[in-house]
Amino acid sequence: MVHLLQGFADLVAEAVGGRAEILHDTVKVTVANEGWVTAHSVARDDLDLVFFSWLSAIDWANDVEAGDPLKDEVEERLELLSTVGDLTEGKRVTFSTTLDSESPVISTLVDVYAGSNWHEREAAEMFGIVFTGHPDLTKLYLPDHFIGNPLRKSYPLLSREVKPWPGTVDVEGMPDSPTTENPGA
Amino acid sequence: MDVGQDAIRHLSEVQVSVELETEDMTLNIGPQHPSTHGVLRLVARVDGERCYDVKPVIGYMHRGYEKLSEVRTYPQITALINRIDWVSGYANEIPFIVAAEKLMEVEVPERAQFIRLILTEMARISSHLIFMASYPLELGAATPLFFALRERERVLDLLEGVTGGRFHPNFNRIGGVKPNAGSGPTTRKTPQDLPAGFLEDTRDAMDHVLSVCDEIETLVAGNEIILARTKGIGILPPEVAAAYGVSGPNLRASGVKFDLRKVENYLPYDRFEFDVIVGENGDCWDRWWVRLQEIREAAKIIQQAIDGIPPSGPLQAKVPKIIKVPKGETYVRAENPKGEMGYYLVSDGGTGPYRLKIRSASFSNLTILPWILEGVLVPDIIAVMGSLDFVLGDVDR
């Protein structure tokens, strides 16, 4: 499986001008910002990857408000991901590009894959990414007057403000011996 | 005096002119509506019976699963994610667990894989039977509802017998399925496997499911009114479907022979024989028919799996008590009853994911609504929306 995927990964990387890696049966191709839209056009037209699966982002940050922080320090950035696939053999590619954390801007994919419309709206409201050329970049999930970008690592999980993260222990232990209320224990 | 008279005349004029204008009406379908499968709101501009423009408004059920996953451990997330597409509860857990197992490079024992496959196909039957029940009801025929739900009760009772939950099984564990009952000192004393008689009861239930498929086919497929309401309505060309990310039975009804069960290796489907059902025109009728045939194929797979299941074996691979998934990222996708469901798991070696992106089938299926509902009649809005078979929990996550 890995050998077949390597051949395909190299083919894609060469066609779009990016760098390919295989992560546990997933082909991930990293391209530059400027080549984001052309990479997808090439994938759709030349490589027959006509199926648009999803688009989203990862916020790589060292200070996290909710959850566990990263073990090793990374360069703070927003990584934009999108997955496209074909409809014959089940090949798929995850494209990745790096956006600036402070002011992420990239052009829209709506002209290449019409389905990216709603995915970009979601990424815009969750991460604060601006997609230039998008026809209607209004909020999708969140109410209209919502302030903040929830999926950023700097956005706290409000319920954890009230009650802190207990860690990996069970908050209540299981009963050890059978009682009248729990005879199955 | 003059001012008073002018005011009165102006008032009457204003009233008359407003009443005589005929213009487009903006109709709000939902969020509370019998046919929108949940809290979906469609802002439709209609002129008489024809609708010009539909804008779906979603997010009424947004529960923030992706942010929530960042503060939960892997077993805790398993309990959460079967609530995404609550109609087919078991099938939501599979791609996530397989992704974590890929990163941990854990080999799942064979018996556990077969059990997973049987339960996933039963979830598929359950989801499609709900569609069989609710779609004719939206068109006006109330009777197939009862027949389909009657048989679905059998499947749900079997699921409950194995997993303890009808809709939210929470039965998968990293490395296999739930191996033992109880916890603490009782764990090693009470090994748990499938309940006694489960396999025979499942075989029996599959016979009933196949017979109800025949009943529903006779009741619905031969009915001229249903054919008139669904044939040629809501045609979805395959190129448009692919560009919008529509997957599952909706895509196959448009003529695309693509099933993730045949191309991805998350469960041992390659050991069983089943057909990929493809429709012809991509209209509402084909989407209904593809799902009916898929119930039959699922029953076939389950019968083959029951014949081939290893009679004994471990139910979970050896994994540490506190699960820490090594650093890495991957995307695993599976054929959910509604379409393609996938999880992009980014792990940093901790007890919970760093980022979990959930690709839900109904979200992408719903993006097609503004395109497909342009220029249709109001009753057809309901027919088309029903045939796409989405669930709001899946759309809003």
Add this chain to the structure above:
Amino acid sequence: MMQFVTDLFANFWVSLGGKLLLVATMVPVIGMILGFAEMKLSAKMQSRVGPYFAGGRWGWAQLIADGVKFFQKEDIIPDDADKPVFKSAPILVLVGTVALFVVIPFGPGLIFNDLDVGIFYALAISSLSTIGVLMAGWSSANKYSLMGGLRAAGQLIAYELPLVLAVVGTVIMAGTMSMEGIVQAQISAGYPYVILQFVGFGIFMIAALAELTRIPFDMPIAESELVMGYVTEYSGFRFLFFFLAEFANMFTMSAIAATLFLGGYWLPGVPADVLEFAGPAILMGKVFLLAFVMIWFRWTFPRFREDQLQTLAWKFLVPLALLNIAVTAVLKVVF
């Protein structure tokens, strides 16, 4: 004693009062019986039990309980609704139905008022319900009700025509428009008119289903799309009027169909003196048979779309009915 009662009822006002009382009792009772029949029959068709608890194992008191429930509900009228129109709409719908009871012959001589223009009067007065429906849809100040009202306007007016034309064939064969006269014509002919007028019977039943706005023609109500169509904003006893009107109308349409096509209170081979007291039972039997067919259709078929409905009426039923009239007239003259 009998002489006293006969003299009493010979007085016009007393007999009028008696007839009104009888009609006022019959309508809710028949509505309840047919409603209960619908509940139990639909349950049988859907592999469930139906009303079970109210009134012992058979659940016969369910509809009585429903009636009482409706009466004690709060009377809610939307703020923006046009109040006089809103309040009078259900009354008009019910009146259009109740007035049909006047010309149904329950037995030889057992008719409230044997009008010479019996069937003409029946078809004309049933159109009152159409106005009632339009009023309900317009005055509810709700876009869904408005859409339901508009659909109802189109549908009810479109199906009036096949309803009327289907009846003309029978009138030609009988030579009279009086309902009693039509039954007598069938008795003297020796066969019910459905044998020759089967086309007319089919068209009448389809058009009757459309006039009742029952599935497959219930676009105006269309529960899964318009919540309840023109009835959405009605609650309490106003809703009860619509509900009763539907079932009472089911009865009257079936009774008219039974009288015109199936021979009414007469069965071939039954002598005239038996008909005196068996007549109503025979008519009820035929009415329940037709009502059973209507209930069966409702739970089997989905609903037509509005334009398909109109196509069926204008392009199919009306030409067919006209053809039926032409053929009947020719055959009447020739034979």
